[in-house]
Amino acid sequence: MRLLRYFLYRVMQMFPIALFIVIINFALIHMAPGDVSILLAGEGADPEYMASVRQSYGLDKPLYQQLGAYIGQLLQGDLGLSFRTREPVIGIIAERVPATLLLAGTALVLASVLGVVIGSFMARRPGSALDTAVTTLSISLFSIPVFWLGLMLILLFAVTLRWLPSSGMMSIAGPREGIGFVLDVAKHMILPVISLSAVWLGQYVRLARSSVSETLAEPYVTTARAIGFPERRVMTRFALRNAMLPIVTVLGLELGLLLSGAVLTETVFSWPGLGRLIYEAILSRDTPVIMGAFLIMSFTVMLAALVTDLLYATLDPRVRL
Amino acid sequence: MKLRTSTILAAAFALPTAALAETTLVMPQQDEPRTLSPGPSSDTGGHGPTSNIYSHLVVMDWGIVEGVAAYGDLADSWEVSEDATTYTFHLNTDARWHDGEDVTSQDVKFTYERIMEKGYTFSSFLRDVKSIETPNDDTVVITLNKPNMAFLPMMAQGAQWTGKIYPEHLWADQEGFDTGPYVNEPIGSGPFKFVRWDRGSAVMLEGNEDYFRGAPEVDTLIFRTIPDANVARAEFEAGQFPYLPFNYAPPLAEAPIFEADPDINVVYTPSHFSRDIQLNLNHEALGNPKVREAIAYAMDREQMNKLAFNNSWTPGYYAGVSSLQKWVNEGARFPEHDAEKAEALLDEAGFPRGDDGWRFSVKVTGPNISDCSAITEILVRQLREVGIEAALDRFDQSTWFSRIQDKQFDISCYFGRYGPDPDAYREHFSTDGARNFMSYSDAELDELAKEANTIRDEATRKQMYDRIQEIVVRDMPYINVFEEQKTSLVRPGWTGFAVMPGGFNKSISWFGVYGVSGPEDAE
Numbered sequence: 001m002r003l004l005r006y007f008l009y010r011v012m013q014m015f016p017i018a019l020f021i022v023i024i025n026f027a028l029i030h031m032a033p034g035d036v037s038i039l040l041a042g043e044g045a046d047p048e049y050m051a052s053v054r055q056s057y058g059l060d061k062p063l064y065q066q067l068g069a070y071i072g073q074l075l076q077g078d079l080g081l082s083f084r085t086r087e088p089v090i091g092i093i094a095e096r097v098p099a100t101l102l103l104a105g106t107a108l109v110l111a112s113v114l115g116v117v118i119g120s121f122m123a124r125r126p127g128s129a130l131d132t133a134v135t136t137l138s139i140s141l142f143s144i145p146v147f148w149l150g151l152m153l154i155l156l157f158a159v160t161l162r163w164l165p166s167s168g169m170m171s172i173a174g175p176r177e178g179i180g181f182v183l184d185v186a187k188h189m190i191l192p193v194i195s196l197s198a199v200w201l202g203q204y205v206r207l208a209r210s211s212v213s214e215t216l217a218e219p220y221v222t223t224a225r226a227i228g229f230p231e232r233r234v235m236t237r238f239a240l241r242n243a244m245l246p247i248v249t250v251l252g253l254e255l256g257l258l259l260s261g262a263v264l265t266e267t268v269f270s271w272p273g274l275g276r277l278i279y280e281a282i283l284s285r286d287t288p289v290i291m292g293a294f295l296i297m298s299f300t301v302m303l304a305a306l307v308t309d310l311l312y313a314t315l316d317p318r319v320r321l
Numbered sequence: 322m323k324l325r326t327s328t329i330l331a332a333a334f335a336l337p338t339a340a341l342a343e344t345t346l347v348m349p350q351q352d353e354p355r356t357l358s359p360g361p362s363s364d365t366g367g368h369g370p371t372s373n374i375y376s377h378l379v380v381m382d383w384g385i386v387e388g389v390a391a392y393g394d395l396a397d398s399w400e401v402s403e404d405a406t407t408y409t410f411h412l413n414t415d416a417r418w419h420d421g422e423d424v425t426s427q428d429v430k431f432t433y434e435r436i437m438e439k440g441y442t443f444s445s446f447l448r449d450v451k452s453i454e455t456p457n458d459d460t461v462v463i464t465l466n467k468p469n470m471a472f473l474p475m476m477a478q479g480a481q482w483t484g485k486i487y488p489e490h491l492w493a494d495q496e497g498f499d500t501g502p503y504v505n506e507p508i509g510s511g512p513f514k515f516v517r518w519d520r521g522s523a524v525m526l527e528g529n530e531d532y533f534r535g536a537p538e539v540d541t542l543i544f545r546t547i548p549d550a551n552v553a554r555a556e557f558e559a560g561q562f563p564y565l566p567f568n569y570a571p572p573l574a575e576a577p578i579f580e581a582d583p584d585i586n587v588v589y590t591p592s593h594f595s596r597d598i599q600l601n602l603n604h605e606a607l608g609n610p611k612v613r614e615a616i617a618y619a620m621d622r623e624q625m626n627k628l629a630f631n632n633s634w635t636p637g638y639y640a641g642v643s644s645l646q647k648w649v650n651e652g653a654r655f656p657e658h659d660a661e662k663a664e665a666l667l668d669e670a671g672f673p674r675g676d677d678g679w680r681f682s683v684k685v686t687g688p689n690i691s692d693c694s695a696i697t698e699i700l701v702r703q704l705r706e707v708g709i710e711a712a713l714d715r716f717d718q719s720t721w722f723s724r725i726q727d728k729q730f731d732i733s734c735y736f737g738r739y740g741p742d743p744d745a746y747r748e749h750f751s752t753d754g755a756r757n758f759m760s761y762s763d764a765e766l767d768e769l770a771k772e773a774n775t776i777r778d779e780a781t782r783k784q785m786y787d788r789i790q791e792i793v794v795r796d797m798p799y800i801n802v803f804e805e806q807k808t809s810l811v812r813p814g815w816t817g818f819a820v821m822p823g824g825f826n827k828s829i830s831w832f833g834v835y836g837v838s839g840p841e842d843a844e
Contacts, residue, residue, distance in 0.1 A: 033727075034719035042363020042482055046445040047755060053362075084355040084364075086499045095520055151551055159559040166556050172523040172543050173345075270547045272521020280353065285719055 007310070014302045021298045022074065022291065026067050029287055035059055036083040039284045057083055070291070079295070080288040084281075089292040093274065097259065097296075099169055100266070100273035103189065104258045107197035112251055114197075115204020120240060122205070123212035134205065141202030150195040150268035157191060164190055167270035192269040196262055200254070207250060211243040218242070244315055252308025256301030259293075343540035344839045347562040349547045349569065353521060357507045359485045360432070360498035361441050368482055369544045370524045372832035374419075375485035375509035378410060378429055378461070380830045381477040381741060382819045383590050383807075390741040391477030392826050395424060395486060395510070396461075405468035405777050406451075410461040415533040418488045419508045419515075426455035431489035433463075439497050443484040446476045468775040470782070471744035478741050481831050486510070512537045512835040522546060538817075538838040563815040563839070567807035572691070573631040579810060586811045590820040591644040593740035594805040595637050596692055598685075598700070600798055602760045604731050606681045611670035613797040616732075617656050618663035619707045620700065622802060629695035630803070637801035640790040641739050644804070648743045650787040653794040655801060663707045674708045682710035686725075687734030689718045696802060697734050725758040733758070737799065743786045744774045750793055761798035814840030 037053035054060045058069065073080055079089035122131045158166030165171070165188050174184045215221060216239050224234050263275035274293060281289040352366030359371035377394040393399070396410040416424035430453045437444045449469045454462040465472060476484065487498060491508055495501040507515050512534070513526035526542040545562075547553045550569045557565040567590070571579070579585045600607045600616070607613060622636035638657070641649035656662075667673075672680040685701050687693035697713060704711035711732075716724065725733050738745045738756070747770035748754045752762040766789055773785040793799070809820045817836035819828035827836030 032720065033716075034723035038719050038722045040362035040364075041442055042365075046442060049440060049442050049445065052440045086356070099521065147549075151549075151555070154552060154555055159555045162559065166559065166561070167547060167552055168522050168545065170519070170522065172517075172519060172525055172545070173541070267548050268552055270522070270545070270549070270552065272519070276521065276548065283717055283719065 003310070003313070007306070010306050010309070014299065017302060018295065018298060019071070022071065022295060023067065025291055025294045026070065029285070029290055030063055030066075032285070034285055036285045036287070040084070074295075079292040082281075082289050083286045084284055084289070089288045092277065092289060093292055093296060096272060096274040096277045099271060100259055100262060100275060102185075103192055103265070103271055103273060104196065104262045106189065107193045107262075108200060108251075108254060108258060110193065111197040111200035112204050112247070115201050116208045116240075116247060119205045119208020120212045120235065120243070122209045123216060124235075126213055131209075135209070138202035138205040141198050142206070143202075144199065145264075146195055146199050147264045147268050149198060150192070150265060153191045153195055154268070164188075166191075167268075169272055192262075192265050192271055195268075196265045203250070204247070207247055208243065211246045212239055215239045215243045241315070245312065248308060248311055248315065252304050252311070255307070256304030258304075259297050259300050344538060345541040345543065346539045346564075346834060346837060346839070347543045347545055348564065348834065349545050349553045349556070349562055349566065351546070351548055351550070351553075351568060353546045354518070354524060354544075356499065356504050357515065357518065357524070358498050358504040359483055360436060360443070360487065361439070361483075363442055363482050366546065369832045370515075370526065371485060371507065371509075372481065372511075372830045373513040373526060373542060373834060374507050374511050374515055375487075376416065376424070376511045377477075377480035377485055377830065379473060379477045380480045381474070382825060382828045382831050382833065383592065390474035394480075394829055395429070399473075401473075405470070405775075406465045408463045408465075408473065410463070412459045412461065413533050414459055416510050417531055417533065418491075418510050419529065420488075420491075422488065422490055423458070424486070424488075424510045425458040426461045427458070428486055428489045429453070429461045430455050431493065432485075432487045435487075435492075435498065436484070441483060441498070443479050443482075446472075446479040446484065468777065469744075470774055470777065471742040474741035475744070512829070512833075513539075513542050532835075534835070537835050539834060542834060557810060560812070563812035564818055565810040567809045567820065570808040570810065573629070573633055573808060576631050576633060576808065584813065586813055588809045588811050588818070588820050589633065590807040590809065591642075592805045592807060593642060593645050593738060595642050595737045595739065595801050596696055596803040596805055597637065597735055597737045597799050597801045599725070599733050599735045599759045600800070601728055601731050601733075601758070602798060603728055604683065606670075606672055607683070607731060609670050609672075610796060611666050612672065613800070614656070615663040615666035615670065615707070616704065616709075617797055617800050618659045618666065619703050619709070620800065620802065621658040621703055623658065624703070625696055625699045625802070628699055629692070633808075634806050635804040637803050640793045640801060642804040645740045645743075648739065648783065648786055650790040652787070653790040655794060655797070660707055667707065667709075678708060679710040680708040682712070683731040684714040685711050685732045685734075686714040686716065686721060686730050688721055688736070689716070690736075692803075692805075693734035693736075700732075700734075728758065728760060730758070734802075735799070736805065737801070743782070744770075746770055746786060746789050746793075747774060750789070750798070757798075759798040761796070763792055763796065766792045812840075 035054065036057065037050035040053055041050050058066060081087065082089055082092055085092065118134065122134050125131050154166045157164045169188050170184050175181045221234060221238050224238050259274050262273060263279055265271065266273045266275040267279065278290065278293045281293065348369060350366060350369050354367035354370060355364045357367060357370055359367060359375060378396050379391045380394045381391050395412050395416055397413045399408055399410045401408055412426060418424060433447060433453055437447050437450065449465045449467060449472060451464045451466045456462060488508055491503050492498065505518060512529050512532045514529050516525040516527050518524045523546065524544045528537045528540045530536045547556065553565065553569045554571060556562065576587055579587050600613055602608045626632050626634055626636060635643065638655050639649050639651060640653060643649065667680055674680055685697045687697045701711040701713055724730055737749060749756045750761055751757065751767045751770045769785050769789055773782050776782050807820060811818060811821065815837065817824045817827055817838055819831050819833060824836045829835045
């Protein structure tokens with residue numbers, strides 16, 4: 001009951017936050033010079049045409065009026081029409097979300113699971129040669145720019161060895177259904193998933209290692225060992241469970257950034273996801289798409305934070321809601 | 322049988338080879354199309370697909386530099402009346418829409434009238450149109466309010482982007498060219514038919530067997546969106562496509578490596594654009610003609626050419642480009658590099674070096690294109706050498722453009738245009754010219770440019786444009802720096818791309834691939 005009330009309270013909280021985000025986003029976008037008319041006008045850049053575009057999109061009205069109209073629209077559940085394509089923003093975003101979720105989700109699961117396993121393993125042998133090697137490697141992975149890693153992977157596996165496709169999500173003339181399609185997409189996913197998860201992996205290894213080794217030094221672990229629990233049980237039942245808290249926090253934060261965290265990877269691998277959509281929309285000042293995407297992203301961040309808090313309560317009974 | 326790309330593709334993607342048994346051409350492009358309806362607005366990602374799906378009334382390609390401004394696409398031929406106000410176009414009688422209907426003069430009239438009614442971008446080329454008549458199915462008569470020598474060439478140039486002809490029978494009940502089922506499933510009359518658009522990835526077209534000029538050699542045409550230039554280059558080197566367009570081209574400093582590679586042809590294409598600088602005359606120092614002259618002396622094009630372009634660009638010393646040589650006035654020449662002269666002029670102009678060594682400061686900016694970035698970087702150094710405290714200001718394309726429109730710049734790199742008709746001088750230098758960001762104004766030039774556009778006799782026109790170039794070089798609101806040259810990479814055996822000499826009047830537009838054919842030998 002208490003949990004439910006907390007949950008509802010938090011959900012209600014999201015709306016004023018969302019409104020605040022909308023206003024901030026709106027102001028930021030409109031502070032940037034230039035608008036969509038420049039892009040639509042093209043080479044000729046005919047001033048009359050640009051004025052007519054501004055007028056038809058309501059860009060000639062004062063800012064507060066534009067903001068008011070936008071919020072009114074939002075309240076009716078309408079994200080508006082894209083300036084560039086004249087299609088509903090919600091559809092444009094929905095079309096891109098699955099690709100991003102597939103890429104970033106796979107990479108995040110891979111990185112967090114693998115990272116926790118490797119990290120906990122290393123925590124039991126602190127200072128060993130292997131530990132030093134893995135720590136160094138994870139720091140380097142963590143600091144490698146993702147676009148550089150992506151390019152190197154493309155050069156090696158797609159250009160030199162020609163084992164894997166270099167970019168895109170599927171072969172244009174390939175199958176569109178059945179096992180053939182799944183395999184085709186899987187093949188296209190390998191390189192972007194590796195480059196995206198490599199960065200995250202380094203972070204999880206370091207996090208898991210330090211947090212597990214801290215809990216291993218706690219008295220209750222010593223006690224558990226003294227009682228004679230098998231080491232395996234000590235690790236899973238006592239150490240890892242407590243060490244999970246900071247990991248879950250980071251995972252939760254990253255879950256929220258899932259939709260936006262892959263812009264560079266998506267660009268390098270020509271992945272048809274949300275990150276690239278936002279990037280293109282910003283360059284062309286397609287305000288409705290930028291606003292819509294930011295709004296949806298901020299909701300995912302808030303949802304992820306909520307889920308993290310709820311998970312916390314389950315993992316750690318000391319956290320009283 | 323032409324199997325080359327198809328086999329490479331099939332190997333790379335492990336596809337059943339049967340799916341791609343004929344000539345497949347993959348064209349990389351940086352932007353995703355916004356829509357596949359070319360009429361309403363400019364769309365860098367859409368120009369490639371739509372230029373091959375739709376036809377134009379008249380069009381041109383890079384062959385403009387061979388002196389032919391426009392050639393017919395749907396129009397087989399045309400006549401211009403004595404007073405240069407009536408254009409009679411005779412349409413190709415074999416042209417069919419992809420759904421089998423005939424292309425008629427009504428379609429042309431419908432398209433142009435809607436473009437004018439809606440105020441779409443192409444309407445600026447149709448500004449002087451008084452009426453469009455269709456005496457029969459194969460004849461279009463366009464009457465102008467007043468003679469306009471730039472009408473046909475500019476219409477041909479604008480057709481590249483937004484001036485394609487739509488089928489009236491499919492669009493008449495739509496409100497504009499941006500609504501309805503055919504926006505993203507286009508039915509055109511061009512050499513390729515629309516097959517599929519995978520959002521975010523690629524657009525697939527197939528050769529039109531019934532095209533009025535005959536079926537294209539390419540059977541499957543794929544426009545793939547590859548935003549990252551490095552990835553596109555890597556894929557080109559891996560043989561995934563036979564053509565790397567100039568907007569992906571590597572720095573020219575690397576050109577010798579490519580030239581040495583027998584598996585790559587480096588194609589240089591002259592254009593009717595220049596790379597130049599526009600000076601904002603509202604700036605305290607730049608408003609002074611002596612300062613502008615000094616900047617022209619401070620500029621060392623040879624050094625720029627060596628550092629930025631591997632000495633492969635042509636320095637621009639005239640207010641024109643050699644690809645349109647017949648209009649260039651060689652009597653009006655920008656000065657050559659002379660740093661001492663520049664310093665003397667700056668002293669004379671009342672801007673001596675201060676205690677810190679600087680005379681005044683300027684911000685140098687430019688569009689977000691690689692050659693302008695290179696030019697401005699070097700220009701800043703050259704200006705600093707004569708005591709002008711220059712600094713770079715960089716923006717994304719949209720920001721840059723809105724800043725120069727608002728006159729929020731000091732010096733900007735620019736892509737001046739001199740063709741397809743010399744009326745371009747009016748656009749750049751007349752007081753209300755759309756490309757005059759300099760706040761330049763000269764009464765004599767205004768008058769001349771306006772009149773020259775209405776004169777049919779080429780010799781008389783030439784004299785007037787000669788005078789205009791004299792005025793521009795005298796006042797130097799802008800300084801020409803280089804003639805633009807496009808660098809593209811092509812695999813041996815592939816011919817007929819618009820950037821290649823053989824593509825002239827066969828590619829049908831800058832983005833057209835109708836003239837392309839692949840290697841003859843099967844592997």
